[in-house]
Amino acid sequence: MLVALGQAIRQARIDRQISQEELAHRSEIDRAYMSSIERGQQNPGFVSVARVASALDMTLAELMAEAGL
Numbered sequence: 001m002l003v004a005l006g007q008a009i010r011q012a013r014i015d016r017q018i019s020q021e022e023l024a025h026r027s028e029i030d031r032a033y034m035s036s037i038e039r040g041q042q043n044p045g046f047v048s049v050a051r052v053a054s055a056l057d058m059t060l061a062e063l064m065a066e067a068g069l
Contacts, residue, residue, distance in 0.1 A: 001069060003040030005049070008067035010038045012056045026055035 013023050024034035029048060036042040037052070044052075053063040 001067075002043055004067045004069060005044075005063075006038045006040040008063060009052055009056070012058060012063065012066060013038075016056060018056075023052070023055055027051040 009023075013020065018026075020034055020038065021031050024031040027034065027048070028051060029037075033042060033044075034052075037044050037048075049063070050060050053060045056063065058066075
């Protein structure tokens with residue numbers, strides 16, 4: 001699940017032409033933490049995932065659907 005979520009975040013970020021650093025800034029998340037989320041190495045909390053979805057101009061439901069969750 002973590003890998004699927006990370007891949008969905010990464011793909012949405014790339015589709016929107018946003019750098020990982022910019023997404024981290026918009027989400028108020030450390031860039032290194034964002035990197036590990038995208039690689040599926042972190043289990044981000046609900047608030048962090050909600051911030052990422054918002055920074056991607058997506059709903060939490062849309063992000064979860066992209067991840068197949």
